[in-house]
Amino acid sequence: MPTYFRGLKLRLLIAAVVGIAFCMLPAGLRSQESSSPGPLEPSDTSSPAASLNSLIAACNELHAQINDRSFSIEKVGELLPAKNRILDCLDLSELRNELHDSAGIEAAMFLKEVLDRIELPADSEIPGTTVPEETDGESPLRWQVPRTRIAISRMQSERFHNVYLFTPGTVRRAAQEYRMIKGLPYRTGGRPVSPGLYETYLAITKQEPAQSADTSSPRGTLTLFLQTCNELHDAIRNVRHFDRDQPELHRLGERIVSCLDSSQLPEYAREYFDAEAAVCLKEVLDRVPLPPAEQIPGIESVEVRDGSETLLRWQVPFTSIVIARVQEGPRRGEYLFSAETVARAPEFYQKMVSQPYRTTDPAVSDGLYEWWLSSPGNPTVAAVVDWLPAWFQQRRLGMAIWQGLGLLLITPVSLILMWYAFRASSLSVEQTQAQSLWRSWASLGFIVVAICVPIIFKHVLWEYLTVRGTALYIANFCADVVLLLAVMGLIVVGSSRVAESVISLPHIAPTGLDANLIRIICRVLGITAAIVVFLEGGRYLGFPLTTLIASAGIGGLAIALSAQGLIKGLFGTVTILLDKPFRVGERIVVKGHDGFVEEIGLRSTKIRALTNHVISIPNDQIADAEIENVGRRRCIRRMARLYIPLDTPRAKVEAALKCIRTVLANHQGMDAALPPRVHFTDFTPNAFEIRFMYWYTPPDHWDFLAFSEEVNLQIFRAFEERGIQFSLPFRHSYWKDDNEQGPLEISLEDSFPRSDA
Numbered sequence: 001m002p003t004y005f006r007g008l009k010l011r012l013l014i015a016a017v018v019g020i021a022f023c024m025l026p027a028g029l030r031s032q033e034s035s036s037p038g039p040l041e042p043s044d045t046s047s048p049a050a051s052l053n054s055l056i057a058a059c060n061e062l063h064a065q066i067n068d069r070s071f072s073i074e075k076v077g078e079l080l081p082a083k084n085r086i087l088d089c090l091d092l093s094e095l096r097n098e099l100h101d102s103a104g105i106e107a108a109m110f111l112k113e114v115l116d117r118i119e120l121p122a123d124s125e126i127p128g129t130t131v132p133e134e135t136d137g138e139s140p141l142r143w144q145v146p147r148t149r150i151a152i153s154r155m156q157s158e159r160f161h162n163v164y165l166f167t168p169g170t171v172r173r174a175a176q177e178y179r180m181i182k183g184l185p186y187r188t189g190g191r192p193v194s195p196g197l198y199e200t201y202l203a204i205t206k207q208e209p210a211q212s213a214d215t216s217s218p219r220g221t222l223t224l225f226l227q228t229c230n231e232l233h234d235a236i237r238n239v240r241h242f243d244r245d246q247p248e249l250h251r252l253g254e255r256i257v258s259c260l261d262s263s264q265l266p267e268y269a270r271e272y273f274d275a276e277a278a279v280c281l282k283e284v285l286d287r288v289p290l291p292p293a294e295q296i297p298g299i300e301s302v303e304v305r306d307g308s309e310t311l312l313r314w315q316v317p318f319t320s321i322v323i324a325r326v327q328e329g330p331r332r333g334e335y336l337f338s339a340e341t342v343a344r345a346p347e348f349y350q351k352m353v354s355q356p357y358r359t360t361d362p363a364v365s366d367g368l369y370e371w372w373l374s375s376p377g378n379p380t381v382a383a384v385v386d387w388l389p390a391w392f393q394q395r396r397l398g399m400a401i402w403q404g405l406g407l408l409l410i411t412p413v414s415l416i417l418m419w420y421a422f423r424a425s426s427l428s429v430e431q432t433q434a435q436s437l438w439r440s441w442a443s444l445g446f447i448v449v450a451i452c453v454p455i456i457f458k459h460v461l462w463e464y465l466t467v468r469g470t471a472l473y474i475a476n477f478c479a480d481v482v483l484l485l486a487v488m489g490l491i492v493v494g495s496s497r498v499a500e501s502v503i504s505l506p507h508i509a510p511t512g513l514d515a516n517l518i519r520i521i522c523r524v525l526g527i528t529a530a531i532v533v534f535l536e537g538g539r540y541l542g543f544p545l546t547t548l549i550a551s552a553g554i555g556g557l558a559i560a561l562s563a564q565g566l567i568k569g570l571f572g573t574v575t576i577l578l579d580k581p582f583r584v585g586e587r588i589v590v591k592g593h594d595g596f597v598e599e600i601g602l603r604s605t606k607i608r609a610l611t612n613h614v615i616s617i618p619n620d621q622i623a624d625a626e627i628e629n630v631g632r633r634r635c636i637r638r639m640a641r642l643y644i645p646l647d648t649p650r651a652k653v654e655a656a657l658k659c660i661r662t663v664l665a666n667h668q669g670m671d672a673a674l675p676p677r678v679h680f681t682d683f684t685p686n687a688f689e690i691r692f693m694y695w696y697t698p699p700d701h702w703d704f705l706a707f708s709e710e711v712n713l714q715i716f717r718a719f720e721e722r723g724i725q726f727s728l729p730f731r732h733s734y735w736k737d738d739n740e741q742g743p744l745e746i747s748l749e750d751s752f753p754r755s756d757a
Contacts, residue, residue, distance in 0.1 A: 037081075037085065039081040040081070041085075042084075042085065042088050043055070043058060043085040043086075043088035043089050045088060045089060045163040045164050045165060046162075046163070046164070047126075047127055047128050047164055048126050048127045048141075048143035048152040048164050049123050049126035049127065049128055050164070051089050051152050051163075051164045051165060051166065052115075052120070052126065052145075052152065053123075053191075054085065054088070054089050055086060055089040055090075055108070055111070055112070055115075055166070056112070056115065056191055056192070057085075058082050058083075058085035058086045058088075058089070059082075059086060059108065059109075059112040059194055059197060060192055060194050061082045061085075062079060062082040062083065062086065062194075062197070062201070063194035063197045063200065064194075065078060065079055065082060066079070066200055066201060066204050067200060071204075076204075083101070083105055086105065086108045087100055087101075087104055087105070087108070089108075089165060089166055090104060090107065090108060090165060090166050090171055091153070091155065091160075091165040091166060091167055091168050091171065092104050092168075092171065093157075093168060094168045094171075094172070095171075095299060096216070098214075099214060099216050099299055102214045102216075102220065103214070103216060103217070103220070103298060103299035104171070105201075106175075106298065107171045107172075107174040107175070107298075107299075108174075109197055109198040109201055110174035110175050110177065110178035110198065110294065111150070111166065111170065111171075111174045111177075111178075112194060112197055112198075113178050113181075113182070113197060113198050114148070114150070114174070114177045114178055114181050115145075115150070116186050116187055116193035116194060116195070116197075117181050117184045117185070117186055117187060118145070118147070118148060118181070118187065119187065119190065120145065120187075120190055120191055121145075121146060126143065127141065127143050141153070141154045141164075142154070142167075143164075148177070149169075149170070149173060149177065150166070150170050150177070151166070151167045151169065151170050152164050152165065152166055152167070152170075153165065153167045175219075175293075175294045175298050176294075178198075178294050179292070179294040179295055182292075182294070202293070215258070215259060215331075215334040215335055215336060216299050216333075216334065216335065217297055217298045217299045217335055218296055218297045218298075218311075218314035218323040218335050219293055219296040219297060219298040219299075220298065220299065220335070221259050221323050221334075221335045221336060221337070222290075222296060222316075222323065223293065224255065224259055225256060225259040225278075225281075225282070225337070226282070226285065226362050227362075228252055228255045228256050228259075229256055229278070229282045229365055229368070230362070230363050230364075230365055231252055232249065232252040232253070232256065232365075233365035233368055235248065235249060235252065236249070236371065236375075253275070256278045257274045257275070257278060259278075259336055259337055260274055260277060260278060260336060260337050260342050261324070261326060261331075261336040261337060261338055261339045261341075261342060262274050262277075262339070262342055263326075263329060263339055264339040264342075264343065265339075265342070265343070272462065272468075272472055272473065272476065273342075273473070274342070275372070276345070276346060276372075276468060277337075277342045277343075277345035277346070278345075279368055279369050279372045280345035280346050280348060280349035280369065281321065281337060281341070281342075281345050281348070281349075282365055282368060283349050283352070283353070283365075283368060283369045284319060284321065284345075284348045284349055284352045285316070285319075285321070286357050286358055286364035286365060286366070287352050287355040287356065287357055287358060288316070288317075288318050288319055288352075288355075288358065289317070289318065289358060289360065290316070290317075290358075290362065291317060296314070297311055297314050310325065311325065312324060312325050313325065313338070314335075319348070320341070320344070320348065321337065321341050321348065322337070322338040322340070322341050323335050323336065323337055323338065323341075324336065324337075324338040349369065372468065373399075373400075373466075373468050374400050374403075374466075375466060381464050381465070385402055388402055399467055399468070399471050403465050403466065403467050404471075406464075406465045406467075407461070407465060407467060407471070407475065410457060410460055410461070410465075411457075411475075414453050414454065414456075414457045414479075417449075417450075417453050418450045418453045418454075418482070418486070421446045421447065421449045421450035421453070422446070422447065422450055422489075424446045425443055425444070425446035425447050425450075425493075440497060440500065441497055441501075444490065444493065444494060444497065447486065447489060447490045447493060448490070450486050451483060451486045451487060451490060454479040454480070454482050454483040454486070455483065457475075457479050458475075458476055458479050458480075461475055461476070461479075477541065480537070480540070480541055481541070484533070484534065484537035484541075487533055487537075488530040488533055488534060491526055491529050491530045491533060492523075492526045492527065492530055494526065495522045495523055495525055495526025495527075495529070496519075496522065496523065496526070498522050499518050499519045499521075499522035499523070502518050502522075503515045503518055503519070516577060516584070516600045517577045520573065520574075520577065568618075568620040569603035569604065569618050569619045569620050570603070570619075571620065571623075572618065572619030572620035572621070572622065572623040572624075573600070573601070573603070573619045575619075575623040576600060576605070576619055576622060576623055577600070579623075581627045581629060582597055582627060582629050582631070582632075583597065583631075584597050584598065584599065584600060585597060585631070586629060586630075586631030586632065587629075587630040587631040588607070588627055588628060588629050588630060588631065589627075589628035589630060590607075590617065590622055590625050590626070590627045590628070591617060591621065591622075591625050593607055593609060593615050593617070594609065594610055594630070595607040595608050595609035595610055595613075595615065596608045596631075598614065600619075601619075603618065603619060604616045604617060604618050604619055605617055605619055605622055633699045634671075634697065634699065635669075635671055635674065635695040635696055635697040635698070635699050636695070636696045636697075636699045636701070636704045637693060637694070637695050637696075638693060638694055638695075638696070638704075638708055639691065639692075639693040640691070640692055640693070641681075641689055641690070641691050642656070642660075642689075642690040642691075642692070642715075642726065643684070643686070643687035643688065643689055643690075643726065643727035644656060644687055644688040644690065644724065644725070644726070644727055645687055645688075645725055645727045645728075646686070646687060646688065646727075648688060648724065648725070652722065652723070652724050653680065653688060653690075655722050655724065656690060656719065656722075656724050657678055657679075657680060657690060659715065659718035659719065659722065659724075660678045660690065660692050660715055660718075661676075661678045662718075663711055663714045663715055663718065664676035664678065664692065664694050664711065667694060667707070667711070668696075668707055669696040669697050669698070669703070669704075669707060670694070670695070670696075670697075671695055671697050674694075674695040676692065676693065676694035676695075677692060677693050677694070678690070678691075678692040679691055679692070686727065686729075687727035688727075694711075696708075
């Protein structure tokens with residue numbers, strides 16, 4: 001029994017000591033010891049003491065999780081409850097929502113590192129959970145950690161009412177406070193500390209840059225760039241080729257390039273130059289000492305507050321590398337490696353290539369540039385390169401020997417393929433002009449093949465030969481120029497095909513003016529589209545649009561001055577097509593030329609003369625000339641004169657008139673509205689004149705001539721039957737008396753005697 005009581009007394013004594021010790025613990029720790037918070041439980045921010053203890057407890061919880069040996073990157077989602085409780089204690093109203101998980105957590109890490117190095121007051125010295133009643137004119141309650149600038153203030157916004165959070169100024173100055181106190185040792189008493197929290201958290205999140213880096217500040221951009229480059233280097237360290245089809249590698253490459261301002265690079269070289277610039281920048285940054293993260297401006301240093309100016313640029317110490325704020329465009333407000341830095345990255349690398357790699361943190365990517373230059377982009381090519389002698393890996397003119405040989409091989413092959421494609425297209429057009437329209441359209445396939453050749457050439461150059469640097473830019477530029485010209489050719493030829501397709505409709509005459517107008521409109525639209533493609537292509541190749549337009553304007557003026565005749569002819573063509581004074585196939589008389597219209601072109605009109613000669617007359621001259629359209633006459637009129645001798649009796653003259661009227665009465669091709677006319681019209685000095693006229697329809701020239709011949713023979717026959725003679729032409733004959741050659745002298749003498757004066 002005594003032994004039993006002695007054991008019971010010992011147990012009661014131990015329980016009493018534990019109870020007294022538990023009562024002496026701060027309230028925040030007692031609550032933490034008593035029960036661990038649930039995953040959805042928020043932090044207690046009902047008083048300054050509660051907010052301070054909640055932040056410390058949440059950071060200690062995060063520290064314990066990431067220091068657990070069983071923790072891995074796959075379990076990063078388990079950190080989310082602790083991170084949310086940390087964010088509950090901070091006033092992040094001055095941060096954009098998308099920066100809370102990165103800049104907000106980073107500020108909390110700095111803040112916890114500061115709190116772990118200073119003496120904190122006991123809970124009894126911190127305002128408790130009781131919220132004082134507000135009075136008019138009073139400021140919100142605010143408590144400041146003794147001997148620091150760390151402040152906790154009561155919130156009165158609609159979202160947060162009567163809660164106590166670390167002020168925006170405290171969040172903004174966290175990195176600066178940490179930089180000033182970083183050299184002090186951790187506190188040894190009081191509230192628990194989390195030694196190395198920031199470095200441990202940073203090491204964990206290196207494996208997932210999106211958790212700790214962004215482009216909202218120079219610190220975020222530099223951290224994201226370095227971590228992602230190192231991650232990419234770790235992924236490709238032991239591979240012989242870079243397989244861009246792997247989603248993970250593609251994602252890393254996109255993230256690296258997102259840190260660069262490539263707005264000033266020509267679009268044709270943007271993808272290639274971005275990669276080279278990123279590799280060169282990483283090589284430079286791996287050779288210079290970098291400042292600690294807290295010395296690099298973070299989100300707390302770049303936001304505009306209290307009228308202060310925004311941080312526009314930050315320069316990496318000991319280098320010319322600048323991270324600048326984007327002022328316009330879709331990425332406005334982000335901090336990226338400046339456009340000048342990106343453009344000069346290869347130059348920076350050449351200056352630093354002889355320097356050794358940095359031996360301190362952060363990690364370096366040794367040999368990244370050489371690997372990027374020479375590694376094949378395809379496993380088959382990599383196997384072939386490994387089979388070649390070692391001297392094929394030597395670099396000449398900015399590329400490995402095997403790359404140069406590959407370039408020399410695919411360049412002539414591409415040119416030959418394009419030449420054959422265009423040649424086949426032209427031959428196909430000549431052979432299908434008289435065939436169906438769909439074959440004419442099918443001939444465009446050869447031009448499409450020619451367009452695909454430079455695209456495939458660029459793909460092989462980049463993906464398989466992995467040519468880099470100046471050789472790549474020159475080859476790609478030439479390929480893009482050829483591609484641009486091929487596309488312009490396809491547009492012009494395609495516009496002609498569209499015109500012929502429209503003309504092939506049943507209600508459009510292929511040789512009419514409407515068909516020619518359609519051809520001209522489609523041709524002008526095709527040329528206009530080709531010019532637009534040229535301007536857009538020039539901009540893609542890096543030529544400013546204003547320069548292209550100015551060049552086009554100057555070139556257009558020069559062309560206009562040197563081709564005034566062509567322009568006048570073009571306006572003459574438009575006038576003819578709109579006025580439609582004649583059509584193809586009609587007979588016209590213009591400028592003394594009589595013939596049939598064969599073609600109305602952009603500059604001239606071709607006429608097939610009655611002599612079967614082809615006459616080309618500029619359209620501007622035809623537009624200003626008088627045009628007689630013989631082909632549009634409704635009938636053919638004939639007017640003829642017959643002469644009867646002066647000694648013909650009146651009865652025979654009347655008989656002659658009657659005979660002619662009889663022959664023409666109801667004649668072939670007579671229009672009832674235009675009856676024939678026969679009249680005794682004049683007494684000439686030599687004969688009686690009879691004039692007759694008639695109109696023949698339809699206006700067929702050869703039928704008209706045959707009918708006129710029949711009329712002449714009938715009149716001749718009728719005059720013979722009635723003994724009516726045709727008057728012979730009056731002639732004078734003169735005789736010379738001598739045999740000498742010379743002019744005949746003729747003198748006229750007055751036969752009437754002169755009267756004397």
